[in-house]
Amino acid sequence: MFWYHWMMIVSLAISMLACLAHIIKLIRLGKPIDYSQKAGDISSAIKYSFTKAMSPAKKESAYLHLPTYTAGIIYHLGTFLSIFLFFMIILDLHELLNTVLDIVIIGFLALSTISGIGILIKRLSKKTLKALSNPDDYISNILVNLYQLATAYVLFDSSAIVIYTMITSALLLYLPLGKLKHAFYFFAARYHLGYFYGWRNVWPISNHKN
């Protein structure tokens, strides 16, 4: 193993420990105690929160902004794919991918990077978004864009491994600090929302005609 492999492994360990600390804190604090009389089905509502409530048919943030929503979905799929490939690379399994699959993956990662850049351009050009943004928003976006691009590049040319490990390490170290930590807070947020609406019988929406 070379120094850059060690750098990536150490970054991964630090990142996982820091993320774990966040997650343990959330689990330790637990859900709120509600003394009111429960009116609905919490399990169904939590399931709904993670599924139908996220669909473009239910969320204005999706159906009123379909191009951004689509770009966001592609961007996130590209990130998940890059994470999967990251484990293949550190376990030295990426050689298992054949040329055709490599090309498909590289093509998709190029598309997802373009989506990420599109989101960045929107953030820079739209007045309301610009006012809402801080340096963390830009750093997070750029880091993930570079990460996806580096993943594609290393699949194309394995000699790019040094640049790949450097970008990956930077991303891993930044993950638990800035807004990228929504990677795990997202799940907690959807859980709490499902719990709240389920307790009061607001969700699942199929309980009601309206």
Add this chain to the structure above:
Amino acid sequence: MGVLTEEIKQRGLEVLSSHGNSKLLTHLNSCVHCGLCSNSCVYYKVDADEHYVPAKKVDIVASIYRRYNTFLGKTLPKLTNARDLDETSIDELVDLLFGSCTMCGRCTLHCSIGVDIGYVVRKGREMLSAMGYVPKTLQATVDAAIETGNNMSISTEEFVDTLKWLEDDLQYELDDENANIPLNEKSKNVMYTLNPREPKFFPLSISAMAKVFYAAKESWTLSTEMYDVTNYAFFSGNMDEANIIAQRMDTEMKNLDATKCVLAECGHGSRAYKWEGPNYLGRKLPYEVTTSVELLAQYIRDGRIKLDPERLSEVVTLHDPCNLARSGGVIEEQRYILSHVTKNFVEMTPHGVDNFCCGGGGGQLAMSEYNERRMKIAKVKADQIKSTGASIVATPCHNCVDQLTQIDQHYKLGVKIMTLAELVADALVLDEEKK
């Protein structure tokens, strides 16, 4: 508001840093600043100013949280826009959280991540309240409730007088001296509550409900000690005062030994007692708490009251109060009731859990300094009403009645605003001998 001392500041920061559970921590760390919530907010819809984006309201609270509670916020505050809690940020907080949000929760429903934006705004208001930065007008409403027992400072004498003449009228209308508005009677099935706007401005809605109780042969009473269903401390964010108000209701339920506490048509009032009340008190309530909307629907289902839907020829639409529907799960009952009082019902678009706020929520009606803004955002509701073509707007909330009445005048809609009890009372088919 006084000088911001270190001690006052700490009181505010304590609200954000003390976590009894993971809910606040989660929602303060989840927003990704995508801004896709903007169109879900009535403020942004009428004025596309960046300050009205719901995420901005979350961000200002979260930015203060970050400054004092996170590694990046403490070491490199500019990187995450972590802000100091000072006079400047407090002014902005007051304007955004009190003056630019009705806490309707519509943005929460549509947030791409699932941030409970309404909850974060409420915690922000709690922080401001802990430091003494609640707008004076809103605080005056809370003070009135704490000091006099109701938010309109109605004296017991005035209240009893009003009920007496309403009772006389009811007996005359029904030609039955047993048609009563009982006061402080013990061991009844129902202890009914009121929005103080009723005895003050809309007394006929009290007689409407009394008429329904009479038709349903309900065993019920009102209390002169505690009848106010509202709890404006829910809006001001003062949990101690919210607790005092909820405690009074609980005490009166026990004093009168009633079986069921029925909350009048009031969105936030029903939320504040049915859903938040037990949590203010820190215990389960040993009796049933229900809304008058659910009770009216139950009377119809059980055949305890009969209604004639042919009597009303006008087109009726419905405004769903945010706290009753979106945050309270009462969604179908009001429609079920209306299906029995009219054959000319038309829905607003959108409606139900997705309905737009009328603009009067979040204590806006009590904060006169934001009146102009309140009437401006009401355009969304005015347009919704207009496009239904209805001449009657039904709404099970007296706060909404007040706001919708002002919308009607301001936007010259020419509609009549009615509560469900009023519509039900008008449609009642009484026994032959009691007609």
